[in-house]
Amino acid sequence: MALKITYDCIACAACLDDCPNQAISKQPDIYVIDPQRCTECLGFHDSSRCVALCPVDACVPDPDHRETPEELLAKKELLAD
Numbered sequence: 559m560a561l562k563i564t565y566d567c568i569a570c571a572a573c574l575d576d577c578p579n580q581a582i583s584k585q586p587d588i589y590v591i592d593p594q595r596c597t598e599c600l601g602f603h604d605s606s607r608c609v610a611l612c613p614v615d616a617c618v619p620d621p622d623h624r625e626t627p628e629e630l631l632a633k634k635e636l637l638a639d
């Protein structure tokens with residue numbers, strides 16, 4: 559499933575440049591993840607980069623966007639086109 563960023567975000571930008579899908583952007587107060595672009599880093603890294611980098615654990619699974627690994631990989635391929 560895609561990840562989302564909670565209001566714990568302190569807008570430090572640590573996650574921004576490491577997202578392989580350019581899924582993260584800055585909103586006025588916090589950063590957000592575009593669920594149409596997040597693949598949990600599947601196909602790029604062994605684990606989610608934003609989760610690893612976030613100093614306040616604000617990147618969490620988004621239960622509103624449940625996807626199988628196959629669906630996530632298909633999304634990755636679509637984004638690569």
Ligand code: SF4
Nearest residue numbers: 577596598599606608
């Ligand atoms: S899990 Fe990976 S693809 Fe998804 S927002 Fe975080 S860094 Fe980007």
Ligand code: SF4
Nearest residue numbers: 567568570571573612
């Ligand atoms: S690394 Fe965490 S605190 Fe920093 S901008 Fe990203 S989500 Fe927010």
